[in-house]
Amino acid sequence: ENIFDRSRMAPKTPIKNEPIDLSKQKGCTPERNPITPVKIIDKPQADPWTPTANLKMLVSAASPDMRDREKKKELFRPIENSEQSDTPDALQYDIVDDSTVEEFEKRRPSRKQKSLGLLCQKFLARYPNYPLSTEKTTISLDEVASILGVERRRIYDIVNVLESLHLVSRVAKNQYCWHGRQNLSQTLKKLQEAGELQYGELMTFQHKEQDSEYKFGERKRETVPESQDRPLLDFSEPDCSSASANSRKDKSLRIMSQKFVMLFLVSKTKIVTLDIAAKILIEETQDTVDHSKFKTKVRRLYDIANVLTSLDLIKKVHVTEERGRKPAFKWIGPVEFSGKTDELTGHSQTSDPLPETQREACARYHICAPGKQRLTRHASFNGAQPCEGTRRKVSSEPNSPRQERQDEYCSKMVNLAAVCRQKIEEDTRNKACGMETILNSASNSSITTPFSLLPVPGDSDFCVNPLPQAAFPVVQAEVPSFSLPVGINSQAPHPSTPAASKTEDGKPALVPSQPFLCFPSSSLFMLCGGLQENNLSETQPLAGDKGNWSAEAEAAVSPALCQKRSSHKCTLPSPPVDDEEPAAKKQNIEQTELPLSLVVPKKPFESPKAESTRGSGCPSAVHLETYHLDLESPTAPEAGSKESTKPLDCQEQEKQPQNRDPDEPPLGNEHIPKENANQPFQPQYLYVQPPAGLSSFNFLFSANQAPGAISLPSNQIPSLSVPCVMVPSAALASFPLVCSPSFTSPLCTDASFPAAASMNFSMSSLASTTPVFISTTAVVTPKVSPTPSVDPSQPAHPALHLSPVLTRSCSAVKLDSPVCVGHPVTLLKLQQPSSAPLTPKSIRPAHHEAFFKTPGSLGDPVTWKKNEGNQTRNASSVQRRLEISGTSAD
């Protein structure tokens, strides 16, 4: 025993301890990290003799008074120290500082002393809040555990939460890198953005109905499509943790932590009650909240809250509600993230400042991110992110678990989205009246028409919804939509960084963390933030089924929803469109059929290649990947220079031709026969900033497809035959998309043109007020202003960059959609459509079951689980990659 003790004691004993601690802390001795011997030692001790045991015994035996005395006394310290931090503190200079008071308490054997919060403080005390970027601090879990005198399990709890905020990142097993709070603001910003997408609506409700917690909770659930969450998480975590740590379940403490923080950031009051948070965080779609599950969730929230409290980000408060007093937590951390994270920003790679508006940020990301990502990947890591780099490497491996994880994420997200969507639908029906009408019309139209955008001025939420809806229609037409986790970082594959994007077999291209929906409609791609997606899905859903959903804030659900929609589409295969809405409907012209046809052709083409080429990619992702590839290659070049877009386009055209051809025929015939002919189908995208209403969305219109379609006559309904991508701002951030500066009124004419880069819609054009309809055919709404403005900053490559991501997303979508629908049948349908466009693989993954299943939300009895897993994994991997790349960037 003594021997064991010694090993442990080492920390305790002044002599041994100090040296050890120091070396570990500052030195970041990697050496130790790998080593896990500590653990062994601990275990043996713990059981029989562990210091803890002794302490416990003592404590229990001793009276409180005694405890206090003892605590103070040195005698006690040794014992306790071994377990806790007292000794360590003494040993560790830093620790003492922060936790002086705590130590006091710690001495006690009492439970409080062992609290996770205290432990966390001790842990934090060991490291500087703002470490020099130059010096990397590695943390050995074993060491820390032994130093703090706790079992490793507890360290995991702390580290997981810290990791969710990027205070640390996992480098390797047993090793974490300490980043401190340098990136905290960035991370919070990202989370806030993500949270707005996911929970924005909820929060709104909150404010409105503070009382109705339940409602709140419910809504949250709905809205909260986890899909987004994960993406968010990814964003935040992209670099480090995503890779290895992600494994396990979606629910990880990490994700919960992020979501929890998001709730605070989104909440106006900055106060979140535990029960609400628990409800929101419960994956289960439905109301069915098992009491046990709820309890478990609450336990976890306490764990998280303790850590966050020790970080001084929240504090415990009590909210008196109707029922009585509820435990709650108030956010006391930074609230405004103007966009930059001060020092943080500079350091953080991925996290650029998300300054201004999301969109802008997104745009910037696109532009800038690529480079970073690439860099990050290649470079092992810089400063704080080194760890990430390593992981990436690992993850980058084609078949590595990471991919799987990613896929899983996707699937989960999808599931969540689906669930949310369902709920949302219900809610929306009830609540979203005005919106509904619009949406409905949209949805209907959507079916008929490829897609319509409703410009919803007003609230962002609403805005979001409209767009999504619009998107959905498109999806329906075609296909599959997939949701990707939102990539937070700039990881997005930029054109400039071809390697990066491809590195992972295309996966990387996708933005890891950012959730988005891709609608591989023949002509359009839509990327939506989770929320948005949800909205879309809602609206879209078959007119018959859910025509009324309001896209509402639930957007969060979006991904799932979207998928569902797609599935719906499938199911509703080309419902003859009704033109409920005149304008929109007009567009519907081609209606679903067209889009489908268009889409299908492409995908098939692409998919084959992609698949063949990339084994690594997820099956489901295949088509996407293919797409990506095409895009990527072109993009990469572009990435370097925005202007380069043209060249890229050319490249794209070259590459894409295959895809395009198939696609085009359908589209081209209908919409843009001419243009297509002229131009190869380059995957060009038009980037449209989100209108005010759409704050979070970005639209990308593929120039290629569009071209033909674009021909729109200004007057009528603006329909875009071109594929467009809707990307949440967040997503954009990750994307390398670039808007071609040149556009002027691309829509009208030429966006489609070959060389023409991507077209940008200025937000203003979209500006909420005017609804834009995009028909599969290609009509563009007049509103769309040919705004060159939109993003001068952004290069015109959007398409390229996006494509990779999209591709995956697409694959995912396919899967998802069926799931979402909850109707296996739909899936099948989808598949078909997808099949054309998508490779079989992609479809399979689509099976979605996994996605659907996850939360148990839908209860999908679906039978396609197999694929799901893969898909999700892939997606996740992709995300990770992206993240990683982004983070590592520099």
Next chain:
DNA sequence: CACTCCCGCCAATTA
């Protein structure tokens, strides 16, 4: 008794 949440079993993952 309700709120907290420690503790550690044990499964999922990883090495």
Next chain:
DNA sequence: TAATTGGCGGGAGTG
């Protein structure tokens, strides 16, 4: 296979 991670929930400490 062994080690690492981490979900999970029993049940104990606190007020």
